[in-house]
Amino acid sequence: MKYSFRQLEVFLAAARFQNITRAAESLAMSQSAASSALKELENQFDIQLFDRVGKRLQLNELGRLYRPKVESVLAQAGELEQALSKHTEVGALKVGATLTIGNYLAVGVMAEYMNTPARPKVSLEVANTSAIARRVMDYELDIGLIEGELQSPDLEVIPWRHDELVIFCSPEHPLAGKDGLTDEDLKSATWIAREPGSGTRQTFERAMHGLLPDLNILLELEHTEAIKRAVQANLGIGCLSRMCLSDAFKRGDLVPLRAAAHRRFDRQFYFILHKQKYRSAGIDRWMELCREL
Numbered sequence: 001m002k003y004s005f006r007q008l009e010v011f012l013a014a015a016r017f018q019n020i021t022r023a024a025e026s027l028a029m030s031q032s033a034a035s036s037a038l039k040e041l042e043n044q045f046d047i048q049l050f051d052r053v054g055k056r057l058q059l060n061e062l063g064r065l066y067r068p069k070v071e072s073v074l075a076q077a078g079e080l081e082q083a084l085s086k087h088t089e090v091g092a093l094k095v096g097a098t099l100t101i102g103n104y105l106a107v108g109v110m111a112e113y114m115n116t117p118a119r120p121k122v123s124l125e126v127a128n129t130s131a132i133a134r135r136v137m138d139y140e141l142d143i144g145l146i147e148g149e150l151q152s153p154d155l156e157v158i159p160w161r162h163d164e165l166v167i168f169c170s171p172e173h174p175l176a177g178k179d180g181l182t183d184e185d186l187k188s189a190t191w192i193a194r195e196p197g198s199g200t201r202q203t204f205e206r207a208m209h210g211l212l213p214d215l216n217i218l219l220e221l222e223h224t225e226a227i228k229r230a231v232q233a234n235l236g237i238g239c240l241s242r243m244c245l246s247d248a249f250k251r252g253d254l255v256p257l258r259a260a261a262h263r264r265f266d267r268q269f270y271f272i273l274h275k276q277k278y279r280s281a282g283i284d285r286w287m288e289l290c291r292e293l
Contacts, residue, residue, distance in 0.1 A: 005077060007041040008070050010034050011049060014057050015067055016138065021055075068276030071139050075278040082120075091282045092121040096141040098148070098199050099224055100163075100241045101269060102126035106145060109289045113282075120282065128198040128222070136272050143283050144272040145290070147199025147241075158271040160290060165203055165265040166245055167257040169237040176255045186259065187214045190236035192227050195220045203267040204239050207259070228254065239265070 013023035013034075024034035042048055049063035059067065082091035093113070097106045102124060110122045125132070125141065129148035136144045137154050150157055169175050175185060186208065194200040205212060218236050221227050224244050231238040232253055248254040259265070271287055273279070 002044045003041055004037075005074065007037045008074055010037040011041060011063075012067070012070055012074070012139070014038055014050065015059050015063065016140070018057050019055060020057060067139075068274070071274075072276065072278040075280060079278075079280050079282070091280065092123075093282050093286055094123050094125075094140070094142045095145070095286065096125045096127065096132040096135050096143070097145040098129050098132060099126055099222070100147055100200065100244055101145045103224065104241075104243050105290075105293060109286065109293070112289050113286055128195065129202070130197040133272060136274055139274060139277065142273075142277070142280070143286060146270050146272055147267065148202040149199075149268075150270065150272065154275055156273045156275050158273070158287075160269040160271050161293070163267050163269055164242050165200065165207070165239050165267065166242045167237060167239045167259055167265075168231060168245055168249075168254045169257055170232050170234045171252060171255050172234055173237065173255070175237065175257055178257070181257055181259045183211060183260065186211055187216075189216065191215055191217045192219045192221065192230045192236045192238045193217050194224075194227065194240070195222050198222075199267070200240060203265065207239075207263045207265045 009027055010023060010029070013026050014020055017023045017026065020035050020038065021031050024031045027034065029037075038049075047062060049060065049066065050057040051060045052058075079091055095106065095110075103126070106124055106126075110124060113122055114120060125135065127135075129146045129150065132141065132144040132146055133150055133152065133155065135141045137152065145160070147163070167181065175181065175189065178185065193204065208215060219227075219230060221230065224240055227238045227240060228245070228248060230236065232248075237257065245254060245256070249256055271290070273283070
């Protein structure tokens with residue numbers, strides 16, 4: 001074999017960081033060793049994988065073509081190494097989840113996944129839909145769990161489970177006693193909303209089609225708990241997943257509101273995977289556990 005796994009690791013690190021010094025640091029190598037490994041890989045096959053612009057390394061067309069193949073080779077090699085050393089087919093996973101899923105569903109799945117004699121590790125990154133999708137596309141996450149609809153030629157988007165958003169307010173809010181909200185109610189209200197780029201915001205804007213230019217959005221916040229607290233303080237009304245509001249509704253801290261029937265707040269949760277990434281036994285097991293929820 002003309003190449004080594006170390007050379008492939010350097011290639012992927014350089015593709016990720018676009019800088020040989022940072023690539024070397026991520027692999028605990030010296031800069032000269034990493035630079036030599038990359039140069040040897042290119043020289044052995046008489047190819048060039050990067051365009052050099054000063055100290056920056058930019059993947060060229062050939063590099064972009066081989067990157068997913070190298071990712072797949074190293075993923076399979078890593079899985080084989082884990083299976084040989086730990087006698088298990090389920091290994092460590094890097095999972096990304098959007099806020100609602102990460103805070104209310106993913107931790108339980110992590111506990112089940114890690115509850116085996118091998119105790120495989122799971123790292124969980126929580127961010128909005130666009131950030132998780134970007135990380136999966138860059139091979140920095142093995143699988144993503146998202147709330148928003150997504151279209152990408154590089155990603156496989158697999159339906160997972162249904163969810164529903166609910167408009168809510170504090171018990172002291174003037175709308176708390178209304179049987180149903182009219183479009184005029186929605187336009188005259190002050191809103192505390194999720195930030196653009198989140199799956200929740202995407203569903204909210206779809207449901208509010210035709211009203212968006214007239215909505216009074218006072219605050220845009222990244223965290224569901226911050227939105228709940230702002231609404232509870234009567235700064236405005238909000239719209240979040242029923243999953244993260246059920247306890248507050250039971251306690252009476254927050255009150256659900258009902259919009260007109262033609263305003264649809266239902267949505268789908270999805271798995272996202274890179275189409276070129278090797279589907280390991282660990283990924284399959286994770287998806288299986290998610291579907292059992």
